[in-house]
Amino acid sequence: MKAVVIDASVIASWLFPNQADEKTDALLFKTKAEEISLVAPILLKYEFINITLRNVRHKGLSDAHAKKTLSYFKALNITFDTQNADFDIEPLFSLARKHGLTSYDTTYLDVALRWNIPIATRDSGIAKAAQAAKVKLAF
Numbered sequence: 001m002k003a004v005v006i007d008a009s010v011i012a013s014w015l016f017p018n019q020a021d022e023k024t025d026a027l028l029f030k031t032k033a034e035e036i037s038l039v040a041p042i043l044l045k046y047e048f049i050n051i052t053l054r055n056v057r058h059k060g061l062s063d064a065h066a067k068k069t070l071s072y073f074k075a076l077n078i079t080f081d082t083q084n085a086d087f088d089i090e091p092l093f094s095l096a097r098k099h100g101l102t103s104y105d106t107t108y109l110d111v112a113l114r115w116n117i118p119i120a121t122r123d124s125g126i127a128k129a130a131q132a133a134k135v136k137l138a139f
Contacts, residue, residue: 004138005112006038006078007105008047009122015069016055023139027120031076036138038078039115041107045080048073081111099129109133 004027013024030036052069055061061069095113096106105126112119112135119130120138127137 001034001037003037003039003079003115003117005108005115005117005119006040006044007108007119007121007123007126008044008051010120011044011048011073011076012051013122015072016051021122024120024122027138038076039111039117040078040080041111042080042082043104043107044078047104081115083114095133099132101125101129105129109135 010024010027013019013021014028027036031038049070052061052066055069056063056066092103092106092110095101095110096103099106099109101109105123106129108119108121108126109129112130113133118136118138119126121127121130130137
């Protein structure tokens with residue numbers, strides 16, 4: 001089974017219908033068919049909570065729907081990278097500087113580089129940095 005680093009932009013497209021597109025839907029299908037396994041930094045959990053909170057606070061998502069969304073997220077069977085829990089900050093800083101990313105976005109690129117796997121993102125900055133770093137894009 002192939003592994004892919006997944007970021008919050010793709011997860012949001014799966015769980016909030018107004019953000020869906022054909023590419024992310026195809027990846028979700030492959031995930032459900034167990035053709036692809038998902039990998040992400042622990043940061044994804046925090047980002048997903050924040051996206052859900054924004055939808056509750058500003059877009060009228062009900063608490064009941066938010067709870068269903070959180071349950072669905074947990075059921076995605078994402079492998080969270082813990083190899084770098086006690087990382088040296090200088091290489092991550094350098095990677096962020098080199099590619100013009102935030103430290104948060106750099107965590108996704110870092111996981112893809114360390115695991116040597118493609119990355120799935122709808123974020124143009126992460127996609128551009130991945131290409132520059134010779135990381136394959138999942139779509």
